[in-house]
Amino acid sequence: MKGIVFYHKLAQGNTDGTFKNFSEKTKFKIIEILPKKYELVKHSKSFSIRIFSRKTDRTMEFTTQKEVVNKGLENLEELRIWLNKNKEKWV
Numbered sequence: 001m002k003g004i005v006f007y008h009k010l011a012q013g014n015t016d017g018t019f020k021n022f023s024e025k026t027k028f029k030i031i032e033i034l035p036k037k038y039e040l041v042k043h044s045k046s047f048s049i050r051i052f053s054r055k056t057d058r059t060m061e062f063t064t065q066k067e068v069v070n071k072g073l074e075n076l077e078e079l080r081i082w083l084n085k086n087k088e089k090w091v
Contacts, residue, residue, distance in 0.1 A: 001083060007048075008072040013055035015075035016041070016048040017083065029090040035082070049083075051075040 007016045019026070027047050031040055039050045053072035056065045083090075 001080075001087075004083070006076050006080065008053070008069075008076055010056040010069065010072065011058065013053050013068075013072075015051045015053045015072050015079065017076075017079045018043070018046055018048040020046045022047070026090055033086055033089050038079070038082075049079060051079060 003020050003022060005018045005020065007014075007018060009016060027040070027042075030049065034040060034049065037051060039052075041048045041050050053075050054068045056068050062069075
């Protein structure tokens with residue numbers, strides 16, 4: 001979706017969909033329909049929908065953390081699907 005950037009913030013354990021250049025009206029529409037497991041985070045010039053995925057540790061072996069990384073990627077896909085499914089409610 002144009003204007004939405006997806007991030008898997010491994011060290012923080014967050015999966016974010018960041019909305020850039022969207023109106024306050026859009027933000028409030030999303031807040032009204034946002035599932036409990038998601039959090040809306042305000043930034044200075046944007047906002048994000050966030051799902052906590054679990055933290056990874058860059059000093060540890062990647063292969064021991066694959067499950068955590070995969071969960072973050074699954075959350076990205078879940079968020080993308082939710083946004084598409086509910087697009088008519090917030091656009």
